[in-house]
Amino acid sequence: MPADAAAGLAAVCAEVEDACRSLAVATPAALADCENALGRATGELRRGHATWDWKSGVGAARAERTRLQTRIRVAERLLSSAYRYHEGWLRILSTMAGGYSARGTASGLPDVRRISLEG
Amino acid sequence: MSGIVSSLYVQAGALSAFGQAISVIQANVANASTPGYASQTQTLEALPEDIALGSRGGVMAGQVVSSRDQYAEQAVRNQQTALGGSTQSVNSLTNLGSLFDITGTSGISTALSSLYQSFSAWAQTPSDSTARQGVLAAAGSLATAFQQTASGLTSAAVTANEQLQQTVSQVNTLVGQIQQLNTLAAGGNGQDAGLDAQLNAAIENLSQYVPVTATEQPDGTYTVMLNGQTPLVSGSQQFALNFDQYQPANPTYQNAPPLARITDADGNDITSDITGGQLGALLNFRNTVLPSYMGDANQAGSLNTLAQQFADTVNGILTAGNISDASADGTVPAVPGVPLFTYDTTNATNVAASLSVSSTITPDQLAAISPGPPEVSNGIPLALTQLENPQSAADQYNGESYTAAFGDLASQAGNLVNQATEDQQVAQSALTQAQNLRQQVSGVDLDEQAANLVEYQRAYEANAEMLTVLNQLMQDTINILEPGTA
Numbered sequence: 001m002p003a004d005a006a007a008g009l010a011a012v013c014a015e016v017e018d019a020c021r022s023l024a025v026a027t028p029a030a031l032a033d034c035e036n037a038l039g040r041a042t043g044e045l046r047r048g049h050a051t052w053d054w055k056s057g058v059g060a061a062r063a064e065r066t067r068l069q070t071r072i073r074v075a076e077r078l079l080s081s082a083y084r085y086h087e088g089w090l091r092i093l094s095t096m097a098g099g100y101s102a103r104g105t106a107s108g109l110p111d112v113r114r115i116s117l118e119g
Numbered sequence: 120m121s122g123i124v125s126s127l128y129v130q131a132g133a134l135s136a137f138g139q140a141i142s143v144i145q146a147n148v149a150n151a152s153t154p155g156y157a158s159q160t161q162t163l164e165a166l167p168e169d170i171a172l173g174s175r176g177g178v179m180a181g182q183v184v185s186s187r188d189q190y191a192e193q194a195v196r197n198q199q200t201a202l203g204g205s206t207q208s209v210n211s212l213t214n215l216g217s218l219f220d221i222t223g224t225s226g227i228s229t230a231l232s233s234l235y236q237s238f239s240a241w242a243q244t245p246s247d248s249t250a251r252q253g254v255l256a257a258a259g260s261l262a263t264a265f266q267q268t269a270s271g272l273t274s275a276a277v278t279a280n281e282q283l284q285q286t287v288s289q290v291n292t293l294v295g296q297i298q299q300l301n302t303l304a305a306g307g308n309g310q311d312a313g314l315d316a317q318l319n320a321a322i323e324n325l326s327q328y329v330p331v332t333a334t335e336q337p338d339g340t341y342t343v344m345l346n347g348q349t350p351l352v353s354g355s356q357q358f359a360l361n362f363d364q365y366q367p368a369n370p371t372y373q374n375a376p377p378l379a380r381i382t383d384a385d386g387n388d389i390t391s392d393i394t395g396g397q398l399g400a401l402l403n404f405r406n407t408v409l410p411s412y413m414g415d416a417n418q419a420g421s422l423n424t425l426a427q428q429f430a431d432t433v434n435g436i437l438t439a440g441n442i443s444d445a446s447a448d449g450t451v452p453a454v455p456g457v458p459l460f461t462y463d464t465t466n467a468t469n470v471a472a473s474l475s476v477s478s479t480i481t482p483d484q485l486a487a488i489s490p491g492p493p494e495v496s497n498g499i500p501l502a503l504t505q506l507e508n509p510q511s512a513a514d515q516y517n518g519e520s521y522t523a524a525f526g527d528l529a530s531q532a533g534n535l536v537n538q539a540t541e542d543q544q545v546a547q548s549a550l551t552q553a554q555n556l557r558q559q560v561s562g563v564d565l566d567e568q569a570a571n572l573v574e575y576q577r578a579y580e581a582n583a584e585m586l587t588v589l590n591q592l593m594q595d596t597i598n599i600l601e602p603g604t605a
Contacts, residue, residue, distance in 0.1 A: 009599075016592070020548060023552060024548060024551045024552045024555055025552075025555050026552055026555065026556055027559065034585070035584075035585055035588075038585060038588045038589065038592065039588070041592060042588055042591065042592050042595070045592065045595050045596070045599070046595065049595070049599055065596055065599060068596050069593065069596055069597070070541055070544065072589055072592055072593045072596065073541065073545060073593075074544060074545050074548050075589055076586065076589050076593075077545045077548070077549055078548055078549060078552050079585055079586060079589070080586075081198075081549050081552060081553070082552060082556070085194055085553070085556055088190060088194075089190065
């Protein structure tokens, strides 16, 4: 018996929400998780498209589709936002590595005698 | 003996230095949940040991270094601005959406439908006074519905003005707090973590209202600019914003509703610079969204043009008809029809608010006879009934029926609400992301960040591919309900 389309779309949506959660953390490991979640979402959607039962619960399926579209837009925005953030970081660090501070002044050499305690 | 004394000095110095380091750690723990707080690091500096020069070695406390990263702080502020703006848009637009009811239970849509029904009833019994009275009553209800919607828009504008005034006051209050904190910071040694936390919390709070950029100065104070252009606070100097309303020069429509304006401390108009935050959303609602319906100096507003064109069309059909025929011998001329609707013809932005049924018209003055040729005794009510499903361009509004045109106004308002709601969801997620990213840089040094970035670069090499996957996923999602279910 084919699975209900609304339930199938909800499962895809859950995968995209996983991807969004990973993007919200945006560490390298989380980004790898995000890529995997998106891959699963794409696979499920393509497989389900052919096999899901589209006859029953069209209204529920349509609502799930709208929810899925919104989550995909959120994922796109988070990916772009994280990318811009790290791109900016890279520019700042490249500048510092070139001997200049972020404000264009000469960056000081590290004090080799200095140790630090953090808490 | 001197060796022992020297050793004691070194140990005492080290104890003092580590004591200070522990104080810094305690402050970090105590302030873990303090808004705006960034963890501090006590640096310890090794002292040279050179007996010949009397230097005993050991360690001493160096600078307390803040882990605050201004780049990460600004990223959070930007997302606070986006969230503040979208939240305000949802609030403003939800109220607007309630003015355009298309559920068929109230408002213009229902009144329009009732008027068409009354035209149809009149066409069936053109001489019946009850049917004629029904037309006048339904026309009166439609005019009232237009007036109420126009009044609702005016109220929304008044509310938006009050909110603009309150928001500007809130911005000035927060800027005043930052200015006072700056004064304290300038009087200290620039290393007060608590003061720094208060300053950053106040700036982050401010960013919900207006887009700001903040630059930390060497003395620990912050220079805060609105959208990177207009100074709000610099050191101990505050630059207050002002709100007022104005009419643009050389207006196309005289006596149109005024627009909102924000000016800087020098009186310069900076309205167009405020593109985000609660203030930006309010300005967009007040100066762009509302005028598209109710008009301003340069546009009549879609509600007014709809009301005017409908009234003119109905009046045109009625005045083309006759109340009574001419006498057979031609001694008594035909009595032409009179207009049903009146409105303020001197102000195109006041049509919907002033639309009413002519105070002098009576039921028997409704012209039913179409003079033709051929003459049709109920030709005019039939022509009015046809307005519901118009066949000619003259009876349409922008190529569609008046019912559909009003539906477009309503759906336009509904779409704005939906878009704002989605933007709010996205902004909330993006803010969480920015806060997480800020948390990641807090407490780590730049060398560690540089090492991380190698990993980030690898992860982001997959960025383009991930965007492609998302685009494909979206396309599949859009297409997915089409086969046999749409």
